[in-house]
Amino acid sequence: MSMGFDKEIFKKSVLFNMKNVFRKTVDEATPEQMYQAVAYAVKDVIIDEWIATHKTYEEQDVKTLYYLSMEFLMGRTLGNNIISIMAQPEVKEVLEELGFDLNTIEDQEPDPALGNGGLGRLAACFLDSLATLGYPAYGCGIRYRYGMFKQKIEGGYQVEIPDDWLKNGYPFELRRAEYATEVKFGGYVNTVRENGRERFIQEGYQSVLAVPYDMPIVGYGNNVVNTLRIWDAQAINTFSLDSFDRGDYQKAVEQENLAKTIVEVLYPNDNHYAGKELRLKQQYFFISASVQRAVMKYMEKHEDIHKFFEKTVFQLNDTHPTVAVPELMRILLDDYSLSWDEAWEITTKTCAYTNHTIMSEALEKWPIELFSRLLPRIYQIVEEINRRFQQKIMEMYPGNQGKLRSMSIIYDGQVRMANLAIVGGFSVNGVARLHTEILKNQELKDFYQMMPEKFNNKTNGITQRRFLLHGNPLLAEWVTRKIGDDWTTNLPHIHRLAIYADDPRCRQEFMDIKYQNKVRLAKYIKEHNGIDVDPRSMFDVQVKRLHEYKRQLMNILHVMYLYNQLKDNPNLDMVPRTFLFGAKAAAGYERAKLTIKLINAVADVINNDRSIGGKIKVVFIEDYKVSNAEIIFAAADVSEQISTASKEASGTGNMKFMLNGALTLGTMDGANVEIVEEVGSENAFIFGMSSDEVIRYENEGGYNPMEIFNNNYEIRRVLMQLINGYYSPQNPELFRDIYNSLLNTQSSDRADTYFILKDFPSYAEAQRRIDQAYRDEAWWAKAAILNVACSGKFTSDRTIEEYVKDIWHLEKVKVELEEV
């Protein structure tokens, strides 16, 4: 496919880089240096495709998507790029000839972690699919100096280590100083009259220079290379200050500091709004730069700004980029002198919004004081958007104060970003069918009634190129041997595997591969955590961000409950099981961090208890991230997707496990609903309350967990062990907060907000079904193969095609390389 790839040229390129960058020969090189030399050689191959792609886009004057996101959780690039240029066998050979192993070299790459979890990883999967399908797109984001922190476990506690991912430079990025753009903060708005029209001018502001770095996003075997553009902040040259400000030393220092702090670090909260001023600065910083550039790029080729939306679409990844709405308005009003109505038509035909959560604690609501001080002109525009929108509400629903209260953009001293995103765009989508229904019928009901045409669902997806082809080479080869390789770009074809689910030999082959992947994970755990796990045990895995609604606590309480049973009856007949956890807790989320400590405390007791004959092991895998996730999914037997129904908008880990042949243990939440629909409920383990039941309880003010505590001895015993020092003899009070959260009404929350005790009996029962089912290896193998076979819907290729058809309306592009 990749016409440009020549093994000998590539080898020379590696040797040349080694000499030129490190002044070394290959024999003297460290693996890290080898990684750099190889990465530059790969980039060299990619560059030609990158140039050709952008040339094609210009020639064909394509419509372009700007995927605006605070987060892109890319994971390592080298391995995927090598796969995408279809040169993996050759690169592997070259490295072997030079005395290196490709896996070891790939492991040298820092894991670019410019994201928290699902939302950031979704953005990365989308970029992969867009390039592979040949759609013109930019990802726009922030080049954080420090990404998601690295997690160490010390004494059972999480310790956060800064992620200095740029320490040795990042070979794949390209600094584009020529596209640097000024972004202004603060000051005040001056009104002047010009040609009978009011003009608004921001004065007394501070500014920073936004400098873009481009990363290539390589399509799979199609010569298409799109761009992830992440913005760095630099101090504006003091000499370019207004004459008025020149020599203002104080201001120069302040601007310097602003530039330094603005892109310093990714906020490590997922599904939580903290209201920090710096966060709003980050948002406006990358949005203003991205939107300015998009307008400039459009105007380089077109005359009429009125048709901007015909060539441009902005997708807002959650509300974090919502200032794009007033920023585009500002540019059209102030820089292009359009009327309000003209500007509004263009803006609302350009912007579209994706919602990723219904949890109220995640809703962005900026205090007016802060918002207007930092973005005075933007705030004026938001006020006017709000004034006009309120007028519309009053026309449609005369005298209805409830509608005003729920839908106003500015309300109760706050700017509500979701409301702004809904009003300022033409599309609002949820990320799984159930989630979209909850948006339409509960959370955003009034908006849905007023503008139903905007609402649509786009069930999330994942890229099979990373999470099967790269992450699970043994299974990928097996699948290809059985059905050919077109699943790599057409995942639904993987359904052809279904016929092999009934074949005993295929079942055996499948289980052998699973076993080898478990051995690989066991080795990883031994090397990184120093813990021995038995690959012959069942691997039961919950990896995702730590959050109360995801209920890692329910999982570990169940482990405690099982352990009690084993202590009562050491001969208990059960399949040996390894419970694996991986999760980062936001640095300020105390209860989440305490849950990590609890998991490790339980692990300590159980793993050191010889009397249970190794029937249970508990492992907390340190520093869960994209690169080890690939290894973990491949090795899983059971996929724990146990959020309180209605709380997990979609989930995407659930899809990665399914693709790798793990069986889902889950609630009817998020995309689990659709997973079960595809694979059949007989091939998954479903338990717990439905979202309707949960929402009904919530509306009724909760339930009484004390009743369960009083009536269920097993649960009571487990809960008492949280406060009697069973797992923390030195400090019996250590887990008191967790105990309280389950039984006592907290300051603002109901007791057991996430219905852990309520769902526990049904969860424990589902766990017993799993134990029984796993004993029948033939059945298990069949169900696992069927999970792989039925995963076709969950490719991000499908998700992207739906966005294109319903929202973006992009044209597919073919890129031809010129012969060299």
Ligand code: T68
């Ligand atoms: C996740 N959201 C959803 N948020 O929780 C998950 N939030 O169900 C869904 O599958 C995924 O998005 C993709 O749609 C997040 O990951 C965040 O990370 C986040 C970050 C900052 C602020 C708020």
